[in-house]
Amino acid sequence: MIILQMYFDYNGGYGNDMYNQTKELAESITKEPGFLWKIWTENKEKKIAGGIYAFDTKENAEKYLKMHTKRIEEFGIGSNFRFEFFNVNKKLSEITNFKID
Template sequence: MVILQVDFDYKGGYDEDMFKECENLAKSIACEPGFMWKIWTQNKEKNTSGGIYAFESKDDAQKYIKMHLSRLEKSGLASNFRYEIFETNEKLSAITNFPPKS
């Protein structure tokens, strides 16, 4: 598993407005190859948004980010993109309660 961290300047709404603006986007993201999960992030004070994603492989994350940044740029709601891909240490993560227990 790899983690993709993305953030960008955001011109859209937040909270319920973001949900309305991005619900179809969320459904599309959920169908991407190798996608596992995403935590949506927002910072109203700094007018930024983004997310923390998990993908099965680095290759899946790289393919996704190339497509996603283009899609966001075309939307006109986002600019000044920043992202990074991290490998995970699953043994240490398990000690610190990841994945969360149900």
């Protein structure tokens, strides 16, 4: 499992507005190769949004990142992308209640 943490300057809505504007996008993300899950993040005060994603491989996460940053830019709702890839420490994560299959 690889974690992709990503955020960007966001020009869209927040809370329920974000939900209404991006529900179809969320549904499409679930169909991406190697996708496992995503936590959506937003900070209205700083005007940033993003997410914490889990993919099965770094290769799939990298492909998704390339496609998704282009898509968000084309939508005109985000810019100035920042991201990091992380490996998961399974043993420590399980101690702190995160279940990894």
